[in-house]
Structure formats: structure tokens, C-alpha cells
Amino acid sequence: MSLPILVAVPADVRAFENYRWHATPDTYLKALTRVAGAIPVIVPALADEFDVAALLSRVDGLMMTGSASNVHPDRYGVEPSTAHEPFDPARDRLTEALIHGAIEIDLPLLCICRGHQELNVALGGTLATEIQDSEGRMDHRAIKHEEQRERFAVRHPVSVAAGGALAAIVGDDEIRVNSLHRQAIDRLAPGLAVEATAEDGTIEAVSVEGAKGFALGVQWHPEYWAESDAASAAIFHAFAAACRAYASARADAPRG
Numbered sequence: 623m624s625l626p627i628l629v630a631v632p633a634d635v636r637a638f639e640n641y642r643w644h645a646t647p648d649t650y651l652k653a654l655t656r657v658a659g660a661i662p663v664i665v666p667a668l669a670d671e672f673d674v675a676a677l678l679s680r681v682d683g684l685m686m687t688g689s690a691s692n693v694h695p696d697r698y699g700v701e702p703s704t705a706h707e708p709f710d711p712a713r714d715r716l717t718e719a720l721i722h723g724a725i726e727i728d729l730p731l732l733c734i735c736r737g738h739q740e741l742n743v744a745l746g747g748t749l750a751t752e753i754q755d756s757e758g759r760m761d762h763r764a765i766k767h768e769e770q771r772e773r774f775a776v777r778h779p780v781s782v783a784a785g786g787a788l789a790a791i792v793g794d795d796e797i798r799v800n801s802l803h804r805q806a807i808d809r810l811a812p813g814l815a816v817e818a819t820a821e822d823g824t825i826e827a828v829s830v831e832g833a834k835g836f837a838l839g840v841q842w843h844p845e846y847w848a849e850s851d852a853a854s855a856a857i858f859h860a861f862a863a864a865c866r867a868y869a870s871a872r873a874d875a876p877r878g
């Protein structure tokens with residue numbers, strides 16, 4: 623029987639019942655367990671307290687989640703304002719270290735929503751905030767609804783770049799994706815390739831150029847419908863296959 627794959631998932635920091643919690647929504651964790659067949663390992667946002675490289679050497683993949691919080695604009699050279707809030711600086715520190723560490727060792731990397739934005743910032747790009755207020759841009763925010771599944775149900779089309787990594791995964795030149803964000807990639811980081819765009823030009827998916835394995839960012843939420851939507855499932859299956867290949871290559875490598 624093949625070894626189970628371990629996927630690191632950085633936590634958000636939240637205040638709850640007088641404590642600081644390091645937590646991750648269970649939709650991401652269930653997509654990993656049920657669709658990717660992986661064991662998620664939630665990583666506390668305590669990057670200064672442990673060796674991030676040592677952690678990455680023990681897992682088979684890294685998945686970055688979405689969050690209502692935003693990457694702090696200090697990280698991409700923009701003056702902070704209330705339009706950039708809320709922040710989660712502990713998550714920012716952890717995710718930047720994880721992204722650099724993962725790319726360095728070609729660890730399979732799936733970055734979702736805030737994660738996709740973090741990937742762009744970590745590699746030197748910038749973000750735009752409140753994009754719905756800019757001329758010609760769509761409103762990419764979630765609808766107001768008490769039911770989470772309704773918030774995640776509204777979809778729009780994105781064009782998938784021909785010949786790219788995402789096209790190979792989903793097997794289509796257009797897919798429909800959900801949308802729950804108010805920031806987006808502004809200046810694309812050097813070293814990232816655009817894999818999909820929305821009708822208003824929003825960069826919806828990117829990949830790391832020259833990556834030996836899977837290194838994909840998506841602005842939407844494949845985790846939410848991974849059990850029922852073909853394109854969402856394809857992304858998790860491709861990520862899982864890359865994690866499995868990584869795990870077996872490491873198991874076969876001579877120990878030094």
C-alpha cells in the first residue's frame with residue numbers, strides 16, 4: 623500500500639473565547655482528505671518559533687488557503703490604508719517563508735485565493751484592493767447570504783491560457799469559477815505565468831515558471847466544490863498526483 627501523503631496548510635490567527643487560535647476552515651481540509659486522499663497538517667502561524675525548512679522537508683505538498691484577511695501592503699511597497707484591512711501579520715510571515723521554501727525544493731504547491739495573492743507578493747508582485755471600484759472591473763466579492771453554499775455558488779467564466787499548466791489539468795479553454803475576493807493581482811511577479819483571466823482582465827490563475835512539479839495559484843475556490851465540480855476535482859487530483867510523485871521520489875532518493 624502506498625504511504626499517505628502529508629500536505630502542510632498554514633493557519634490563520636483568530637481571536638476567539640479569549641484565546642488566539644491558529645485555525646483553518648474545514649472545507650479546505652475536507653477537499654484534501656476526501657478528494658486528494660491526503661492528510662492535512664495545519665501549521666501554526668508561528669514562523670519565528672520553528673524551522674520552516676525542517677517542516678517542509680517532512681511533508682509532500684503545501685496548500686495555501688483563502689481568508690478574509692489581506693496581505694499587509696508593507697509587503698509589496700504600498701502605503702497601508704483602512705481599505706487594505708483586516709490583516710493577519712503572523713500568517714503573512716509564515717506563508718512567505720513557506721512559499722519560498724517550497725519553491726526552493728520543488729514541493730508541490732497549491733495556492734487558493736489569499737494564497738494565490740500571497741504567492742504573487744512573495745515573488746515580488748503587488749496587489750490592488752477594492753477592485754470592484756475600478757473602472758471596467760467586475761464585482762468579485764461574495765454575495766451577501768447567510769448560507770455559505772450560496773456565497774460559494776455564484777460563478778463567472780474564466781479563459782484558460784492555451785497550452786498552460788491549468789489547461790492541461792482541466793482540459794478546457796474556459797471554466798466557470800466562484801469568486802469571493804475584493805483584492806487581486808495588480809503587478810504580476812517576475813517568475814509567474816498567467817494561467818487564466820476573467821472577462822475584466824483579473825488574473826485568475828498563475829503558475830511558477832520553470833517549476834519542476836505542480837506550482838499553481840487560483841483566485842477562486844476549487845476546494846468548496848471539489849467533490850462535485852469536475853474542474854475543481856481535477857485541480858485536487860492533479861495536486862495529489864504531484865504530492866504522491868514527490869513522496870515516492872523522496873523515498874527512493876539515497877539518504878545522505
Ligand SMILES: N[C@@H](CCC(=O)NCCCC(=O)O)C(=O)O
Nearest residue numbers: 688689690691735736803804805
Ligand atoms: N482577502 C482577500 C482574499 C480573499 C479570500 O481568500 N477569500 C476567502 C473567502 C472569504 C469569505 O468567506 O468571504 C481578498 O479579499 O481579496
